[in-house]
Amino acid sequence: MATPPKTATRVLCEHHGVLRGIMERLSRTSRDDVEQRRALTDELYGEVQMHERIEEDIFYPEIGDIHTELDAAWSEHRQMTDQLVALLRADPGGVRFEEELRVMRDVLEAHAHLDEELEMFPEVERQMDEERLVELGERLQQRLERLRSSRALRARHRLERMLLRGPGRLFARGAGRRSVRGDH
Numbered sequence: 001m002a003t004p005p006k007t008a009t010r011v012l013c014e015h016h017g018v019l020r021g022i023m024e025r026l027s028r029t030s031r032d033d034v035e036q037r038r039a040l041t042d043e044l045y046g047e048v049q050m051h052e053r054i055e056e057d058i059f060y061p062e063i064g065d066i067h068t069e070l071d072a073a074w075s076e077h078r079q080m081t082d083q084l085v086a087l088l089r090a091d092p093g094g095v096r097f098e099e100e101l102r103v104m105r106d107v108l109e110a111h112a113h114l115d116e117e118l119e120m121f122p123e124v125e126r127q128m129d130e131e132r133l134v135e136l137g138e139r140l141q142q143r144l145e146r147l148r149s150s151r152a153l154r155a156r157h158r159l160e161r162m163l164l165r166g167p168g169r170l171f172a173r174g175a176g177r178r179s180v181r182g183d184h
Helices: 008-028 034-063 070-089 095-127 130-148 151-165
Strands: none
Touching: 008 034, 008 095, 008 130, 034 070, 034 095, 034 130, 034 151, 070 095, 070 151
């Protein structure tokens, strides 16, 4: 039996679940497991960036005539990105990391659950016909898959994370590597 096609709102809700899952794994990871926390933060960074991209490039332009408060959604994306940068810059073994993680979870839930899942998506589902929702869902899913499989995008995200963490941390993950300043 074939899987029924996914609507745009379902694709986005499922991806919200991916983001929540990473956040949950991060919150359960011990403060002592710095490498795992860093790896999960890196994964969260990539998934948030891809999520914002599919919403901003595909979904939001398609619903502009239905949902008139897209400026707030764009602003919330900037807020999520800013908070994600704060999380990236925090020491994964420190107290500040846990504080930034809590704020990140709050920002994500405010945007994903309160604004999109409870308000925007039901409005879109009421006003957009099923065929258009499914076609949009296919476009979102295909774009997300292309982004996830892009080596160039992974390299870009890796560089962005290194730059955001600061020059003293460019090579902090590798044992025996020297930092940009040449000190150890």
